[in-house]
Amino acid sequence: MELYFDLIFVFAMREVAHGIVEEPDWARVFGALGLFATLWWTWIGFAVLYNRQGDDRLATYRLLVLAGTIPCAIAATQAHHAFERHPAGFALALAGARLVLAVAFLLGGRSGPEARRTGWSYLASAAIFALSAALDGPWCYVLWAVALVQEAGFLLLGDRRDQPRERSRTARLRALFKPPANARLAVDAGHLAERFGLFMIILLGELVIAVGVAAVGRQHQDTGYWLSVSGGFVLAAALWWVYFDSAADVNERLLRLSGGNPALAYSLYAGGHLLPAFSLLLIAASVDLSLHEDPPGTAPWFVTVGMAVYFGGTRAFSSPARSAWVRLLRLLATAATVCLALLGLVLPAPGVVVAAAAWAVGAAVLVTVLRRDRLGRVDADPMAFLRDR
Template sequence: MTGTAAGHEESEKRVSWIELYFDVVFVFAVRQVAHVMVEWPDWRGVMTALGVFLALWWTWIGFVILYNRHGEDRASQRLFLLVGTIPCAIAATQTHAVTDGHVGGLALALAGARLVLAVAYPTTSGEGPAAGRSAGMSYALSAAVFAVSAFIPPPWQYALWVFALAQEAGFLMLAEVREGRRPAREDQGRASEAGERRREQFDALLTPPADPGRAVNAAHLAERFNLFMIILLGEVVIAVAYTAVDMHGAEGAVQLGLLAGLVLAGALWWIYFDSSAGINEFVLRASGGNPAMAYGIYAGGHLPPAFALLLIAAGIDLSLHDDPPVAATWLVSIGLAVYLVGTRGFTIGALPHWYLRALRVLLVTATVCLALLHLLVSPPIVVTIIAVWAVLAAVVVTVRAPIALRRLRENPLHLFGNR
């Protein structure tokens, strides 16, 4: 790998076989997270699943960025990923214990994964030793915090988890932003200063990092996240497939719901890969591999739609069984709304008129409210209606994609609604 951000782009690094093997562990992990919401279809189950998913997500991010910046597919570097699969697999098996208040096993497994990262980052840092050391120290601190949390009763456990995840995300992706902050100028008013700082911060997103060791490879990062989204979309398909096996010979409404589940999965795939995937990579390339941009688009930006797919998978699973709970259709409709917002299908660019912005809010609200149809029709029929709605959304996204890309070529910051 070269020592410049441009070099990261020229190398066109691809996802390696060892990374695909590593992701196999998370196929099982995301299945366990979705199953938590199937077993406990209430707010407690959803919040528990979200908390576990956050911890697993940032664990996965740590290994993704490690290989993105420093991995060259050497034997010593492949070993770190292989060793990392062990605590990650253990963490996946401990997911259900969290619902019973037993967090210790999961916390220790997460600490073990971060201990691997604490050694891996400074060891493989190559041309960016400062970045490698800072990330390594951050993960060492996180490992200690997670280990301590295993022996502390809730809710303090979760407070420690939030601290650990926040500080490691900051060191990994946002250090350049912190280092680039400027003191406020005394000769300007506060409002002017705030506006100027905001413009500077957004402009900084399009500037390659000063330390080449912090730059990310856009091609590799985009491909890695795209593959992970395929894993999560596969969870929706698996939910439909398992239900189809259990419901062999079911009545017509359920059979229609099974078909609708597959249509919904296809529409979700289309919304992401026909628009968001290419747009995200284009903007990251335009930034020269800026890690803060990568955080906004991928590490943080993909979190809502990623979890939304698990909400949808759990909701479909519940909706197609006998006597489904009230939460079943809500999980599907809320999941779709979060997915549409998270993939920016309707939200790329600032709209000039208030009524167009209001229309966006109305569309998202209407998506959520589709769950209310369970008062009139059976949950499988509601899933069918939601699937049709998703197909219509996919059509809109397809029509808007070329327009959005044209605007982003003029100014990549339109992705975040900047005029």
């Protein structure tokens, strides 16, 4: 059921990436991030719905998820209009998706009052998105931000309202590793890890498609052509390795050890994956641009900045040591990732892609070397591991 639902977002992500390719400047990148965030939180709403209440034996939830695919698909078709500052169709489609989520959570009586509060929150978001369709200019996007913030708070953080506010960092970390008082609010760690892993696969798929489409469009198949195409595919494989060989397992273990704490799920997945996930979309768009016959000057920077954000989000350069030298080395590694774009001064854009692929392979090797130590530290003292991150 959920794999079918994800097909809609394959199309949606492609449209957002295409928006960057059409107008490759930083203003368009930030606009794409805004559209991505709205789609991201829409997808998360359905992921959490099924995590807490879904059951393939219950036709009600299957029908609701199927119903949700319709407004989500319409939103995907309207993404390019949103880029052109005509967001009404996109906003109304997102309002429809939230109306479906509101009905689904309000029907979830077995999850108690928290589910009903989440349902009312989605009703409020649906109204806000519908209202934004009547507005022009920045106020439309301000309303989107308001809707996303309030629904995110209810979705995975609603059970924290009645808890005392912890001031020290140690106390806050300790609270993250307490199972929720209401067992019905516990997050299924295995299911959530699988869902977010599949979404990362969708985004890596955009990179594979970008390489393939750009390769088909090239007329001259010389040595540089084969190097750039191979480099693009190697880059995709290395980025897959960086996430799934370490970060995916670490996040799932942390959430399991917390007893499915919703606030930790929010930190690790809903909020923690947002920028790394978008960075994959940015890398896909930039590789597409780099393999064009006449790539823009921003293409190498899109690749390297995207990689730096991805490595930061997946903690590829993290280390158990906490010395100042280690922190400095991490900072230098991040800066070196970004500065790979300077190779564009002496190499064509496809050459930068090849260099980025080689750098990503090095990061994958580092992740593999540190994998056992990271997992051991998680099992030994998850609070200390999270504090050191």
